[in-house]
Amino acid sequence: MELEVTLPEGPLRLAVAACTDLGRVRRVNEDSFLAEPPLFLVADGMGGHSFGDRASRAVVEAFSAAVGTDGLPSPELVVETIRAANEAVVALSDEETVSGTTLSGLALVAAHSSYHWMAFNVGDSRVYSWDGRALEQVTVDHSAVQEMLDLGQISALEAIDHPYRNVVTRAIGIDDSVEPDVWLLPVGGHQLFLVCSDGLTKELDDDQIASILADRFSLPEGQSVADRLVQAALAAGGSDNVTVIVVEAELADTAHSADEDTNDRGMPGHLEETRPRK
Template sequence: MHVAETTTQTRNLMVADHEMRLSWAGVTDQGRRRDSNQDAYLAEFPLFIVADGMGGHAGGEIASRSAIGRLQTVVSDGPVSRAAIERALELAVGDIADHPETTDEGTGTTLTGVFLDLDADLPHWVSLNIGDSRVYLLRDDRLLQVTTDHSVVQELIAAGKISPEEAEGHPYSNVITRAVGASELTAPDYITLDVRAGDRFVICSDGLTKELTDYGIQHFLRENADPADAVDAMLVAALENGGRDNVTLIIVQTTEETADSSSTDAETVE
């Protein structure tokens, strides 16, 4: 099995009095059992997003790419903010509704990720989520799921009707309760997080979490300091474990630069 090598991209930032390096890598793969790839992703500073499309024929692919395309424009035009993201997603909803190949009522896409909010007094991360794609954070060697799935099984877990272990094989495990689709947009859930050196985000579609446990994700992060190496290792493992769905993931991490480090692309953030 051959997996194309991904490349780590970097950006240096001055956050208050600390020089930090932001680095990231992303990949998407059709998987072993799907006829097409309905996932899409955006990994361009300061916005990192995964979208997992759904719908008959080409609907899911159209939906995910519509959302990512509109968010790409947000990055190009700047600044990235909650309001700009929601305006872009409203436009994506219109794109999906107007497309001749998205007649299936189930057409839509999940959307999850993080962006670095540089306009605030104190720079911070903002996670956003619609659907069951996820954002994880490895902080102080503990892996935390930042986002909460918008899914039937998550509602059953929250109500105490099933356990997390029972959720994996549940007949409604693929049924989500919110999506970016051809109807009125429901705003994403947002969570604000401080910027810390050493943090590592994993943003992924459920094609990864179907094949890797949280422990597996943490293992590959520990074993691979470089984002591209970690992305490739997780993708290979997901495919070897079955690759039952499209697999898409982005890893974003921050490291503190040493005192004698220099950078020509540093962006000062006070």
């Protein structure tokens, strides 16, 4: 899908590709996604919890209802919608069943008379940026393994097959309140973002993902880079549902470089309470 968003700085041209698959093991696809400007998000219903597919759909429905395609949302509206989605998923649970889902996403937002990409997450679904040379994970996993990595208790190599690798420490619908992590990235130049469920990152490491992104211009006609990433995850085992959204953006007549865009993690002071943990 190719389209254009009009900004005061000039036209922002977008190429968007999305793909989801059941995988080779699961019986139900508990992933849901939304890939319509200004929102690109993936919700991964939590395996082992009842109604994970309903939970992920509830998140997508909450965003679809709150954020329209006319005009750009504010960062505050995105955060409010995440919290509203949490309430919707909590309402699905009862004394016998618990619904839950992770969430990761990218939104084009208006803030302080300017425009930014807002990356956000709850759980271990991810947002990456790609500058043509290096793949950078923008979001920080809310997982037991990530916390052990941060504390230096395990190595990155040990984390790959750690028995707690599927344990998330934050999710939509598990508690009455939820605190997402958010990042604001300036819009400018040529940028590429990847939003995905952990069905991709369980099967492919960052180097493999980067290789596919770098090779995206040589794909067969009719195959998107999102399709290629999902197929690679299936070929590597497909042990989980896998969902991928790739957003490629080009803002004409701008002096910003891709390196500046993808590495700037600053946020306005009024959003400081949602600054991600270190």
